[in-house]
Amino acid sequence: MTDLPGIVITGASGRMGRMLIQTVLASGKARLAGCVERPGHAWIGRDVGEAMGGAPAGVSVTDDPLAAFARAQAVIDFTAPAATVEFAALAAQARAVHVIGTTGMEPEHLAKIKAAARHAVIVRAGNMSLGVNLLVQLTKKVAAALDADWDVEVVEAHHRMKVDAPSGTALMLGQAAAEGRGVALDAVADRGRDGITGARSRGHIGFSAIRGGDIVGEHDVIFAADGERVILRHIATDRAIFARGALRAALWGQRQKPGEYDMIDVLGL
Ligand SMILES: NC(=O)c1ccc[n+]([C@@H]2O[C@H](COP(=O)([O-])OP(=O)(O)OC[C@H]3O[C@@H](n4cnc5c(N)ncnc54)[C@H](O)[C@@H]3O)[C@@H](O)[C@H]2O)c1
Ligand SMILES: O=C(O)C1=N[C@H](C(=O)O)CCC1
Numbered sequence: 001m002t003d004l005p006g007i008v009i010t011g012a013s014g015r016m017g018r019m020l021i022q023t024v025l026a027s028g029k030a031r032l033a034g035c036v037e038r039p040g041h042a043w044i045g046r047d048v049g050e051a052m053g054g055a056p057a058g059v060s061v062t063d064d065p066l067a068a069f070a071r072a073q074a075v076i077d078f079t080a081p082a083a084t085v086e087f088a089a090l091a092a093q094a095r096a097v098h099v100i101g102t103t104g105m106e107p108e109h110l111a112k113i114k115a116a117a118r119h120a121v122i123v124r125a126g127n128m129s130l131g132v133n134l135l136v137q138l139t140k141k142v143a144a145a146l147d148a149d150w151d152v153e154v155v156e157a158h159h160r161m162k163v164d165a166p167s168g169t170a171l172m173l174g175q176a177a178a179e180g181r182g183v184a185l186d187a188v189a190d191r192g193r194d195g196i197t198g199a200r201s202r203g204h205i206g207f208s209a210i211r212g213g214d215i216v217g218e219h220d221v222i223f224a225a226d227g228e229r230v231i232l233r234h235i236a237t238d239r240a241i242f243a244r245g246a247l248r249a250a251l252w253g254q255r256q257k258p259g260e261y262d263m264i265d266v267l268g269l
Contacts (some may be wrong), residue, residue, distance in 0.1 A: 006033025126168020142178025
């Protein structure tokens, strides 16, 4: 046992879970304090290092999140909305920082997370990478500088297994454009065009989603006017960027008061 903050990874066998475990184990800044998977999962009871096909890590995968959270200082959670809501209440009970990367949240999920943040530090972002959070700030600036003669379209591409659309990142970018323009995103978002849609509404923010292959994550914010276009782009080629950001958030969260934060707060952008 060391003095390093202990971190629990939920959704341990997932694409992000595996990346997070490797990132924590290699970091030298935190220790892996637990790994959680859903009840009935084949990894339950196994050493997580061996389950991932490598050397033993000395941590068994459990389906008892509260017991794991009680032994940790932070929980990093990239799972699914219903699981994340449950983990938010349990992390608050255990007084552990909860870093949430899960996307596809509905308003009822967000309300429960907000309630949990009255008692615990929660850092939540649809994208934990430095590059995307910088792009969020750039999008807000460009949107504030250009009027509604410039149509805003957010185009995103992800791997074939992604279950939610638009991506959490696309919604962050759309939100940034709406804030830059001083409008509510809900009032201007065009999220699904099909058939005879009619001409584009002035001032609306459109979203398009591509799904295929092993694309890690690509986002364009297009500002299109008559005769010219400005395109802001981020391309992710390695999930390590999300895991590094999440670990940074977990360490940053140790010094904060209860509340809900995002990666702009963590990165000081
Ligand atoms: N914020 C970011 O930077 C960022 C980056 C990548 C992915 N994501 C999001 O993270 C989430 C996971 O993505 P992924 O590609 O790793 O998905 P995945 O399907 O590969 O992994 C999800 C894991 O969660 C586990 N899980 C589900 N319910 C559970 C429960 N009740 N208890 C314990 N484990 C449970 C599943 O068994 C699975 O192993 C998605 O919402 C995705 O959009 C966010
Ligand atoms: O692979 C995913 O799923 C990703 N989800 C996040 C999103 O919805 O924006 C971040 C990029 C990868």
